[in-house]
Amino acid sequence: MKGLLYRGARDIVFDDAPEPQPEDIRSAIVKITACGICGSDLHIYQGHGFSETDGYCVGHEAVGEVIETGSAVSRFKAGDRVMISAAVGCGACPSCMAGNVTQCETMGARCYGLGPRLQGVQAEYAMVPVADFGLARIPDGISEDQAVLLTDNLPTAWFGLRNADIQPGSTVAIVGCGPIGLMAVEGAFLLGAARVFAVDLVPERRQLAEEIGAIAFDAAEAREQIAELTSGHMCDSVVECVGADAAIHLSMKLARNAGTVSCIGVNQTMDFKFPMALAFIKGLTFRTGTCSVPAQWPQLIPLVQAGKLRPERTITHHMPLSEGAEAYRMFDARENGAMKMILMP
Secondary structure (H helix, E strand, O other): OEEEEEEEOOEEEEEEOOOOOOOOOOOEEEEEEEEEEOHHHHHHHOOOOOOOOOOOEOOOEEEEEEEEEOOOOOOOOOOOEEEEOOEEOOOOOHHHHOOOHHHOOOOOOEEOOOOOOOOOOOEOEEEEOOHHHHEEEOOOOOOHHHHHHOOOHHHHHHHHHHOOOOOOOOEEEEEOOOHHHHHHHHHHHHOOOOEEEEEOOOHHHHHHHHHHOOEEEOHHHHHHHHHHHOOOOOEEEEEEOOOOHHHHHHHHHHEEEEEEEEEOOOOOOOOOOOOHHHHHHHOOEEEEOOOOHHHHHHHHHHHHHOOOOOHHHHOOEEEEHHHHHHHHHHHHHOHHHOOOEEEEO
16 A cells, blocks of 8 residues: 655655554544645644654545445445544544544544554555544535545634634634635634634735635734724634744734634644733633544534535645655645645545
């Protein structure tokens, strides 16, 4: 089997990958038909991974066809077209059975492609543990591109928005306009935001946010411009989609008194200097965390089917899996507008 393997900083190779073997009778083997490169995959690519080892298969966004199921798998069969949740839990505790993987009560939550513990899905085949709770059939009216984005990006954006206390008429800021940030811009309007400010360093991404309806600013001018447009009141809700220390600090400055800041960007700083005095003076609500993808599907799938959300508009490139190393390089360099890369085995 071929897959994309992490060999070191900026060294992703298309090579022989471990053949997927069922973990137990609750597992399934899925033939991958499309997979995505996530912004958090760039942390690994840049050498800031989540594991001290290398040589493992990367990726946590994929869809495909079930080709084999264990005897304890009851919801799926060979031939089903499925999307794979980016993370899985034990599948036995009440939280996992309700779709809240990150709240697994046995500490059994795992994400694909962060290390050898659970091999990634940027490969020809993948092993899905606890398949009954880690898979979902691709519903009618959902394209393959949309299904890939439902495995992580769109649920993460929606999770961040729901954590931001957005109400009809709210003024919202989205900090970071990569795929998740752009999906958050669109979702904020759907939740009733009257105005959405979008903040990013890249002009092309700001333009995309404006096409969705946002008012976009470079990070250097965002605070001053938003203060002017809101008569100093700032934003009711801020969703941070970058993960950089500076982006989090800016997000807290953009929030109004008693506002809410929702951080969904991946931040790996263990000694982050939280501006407690600012949060205290403003009376901010600050939320962060990772998304339980299956918990978001019941709300998101109908919205995508109805055309209320169009996550596929963020896709910039479709490339063969065999060109995955080049796709990572382009994505890292933002070459030719590279933003959301879909790979096909």
